[in-house]
Amino acid sequence: QVQVVESGGGLVQPGGSLRLSCAASGSGVIFSRNAMGWYRQGPGKQRELVAAISNGGSTNYADSVKGRFTISRDNAKNTVYLQMNSLKPEDTAVYYCNGGSWNAAIRADFGSWGQGTQVTVSS
Numbered sequence: 408q409v410q411v412v413e414s415g416g417g418l419v420q421p422g423g424s425l426r427l428s429c430a431a432s433g434s435g436v437i438f439s440r441n442a443m444g445w446y447r448q449g450p451g452k453q454r455e456l457v458a459a460i461s462n463g464g465s466t467n468y469a470d471s472v473k474g475r476f477t478i479s480r481d482n483a484k485n486t487v488y489l490q491m492n493s494l495k496p497e498d499t500a501v502y503y504c505n506g507g508s509w510n511a512a513i514r515a516d517f518g519s520w521g522q523g524t525q526v527t528v529s530s
Contacts, residue, residue, distance in 0.1 A: 416524030
């Protein structure tokens with residue numbers, strides 16, 4: 408089971424940028440073998456996939472963030488990042504990361520989640 412700690416959230420004006428980080432660990436977990444994903448849950452909404460990256464570097468993005476967000480990973484640091492540009496008020500949410508198989512990452516099919524990091528886009 409991958410354990411994660413998300414960071415980097417905050418308050419930003421529309422059009423601004425933030426970079427989220429997710430440090431992963433876990434007994435017996437080999438980070439480089441896991442797909443990783445970023446997810447978000449806005450007020451009154453269900454948690455949804457934002458972006459995922461496979462162990463080989465292939466990526467998948469929600470339509471709403473394509474061209475604005477970039478997911479990347481540093482296997483040497485067991486860390487996955489989410490660069491968010493041109494932020495909009497509708498991006499306001501708690502952002503989570505998680506990792507496992509590619510199917511689990513795409514479906515957000517995980518048994519447990521970290522604390523997440525709050526992103527608020529407002530003027």
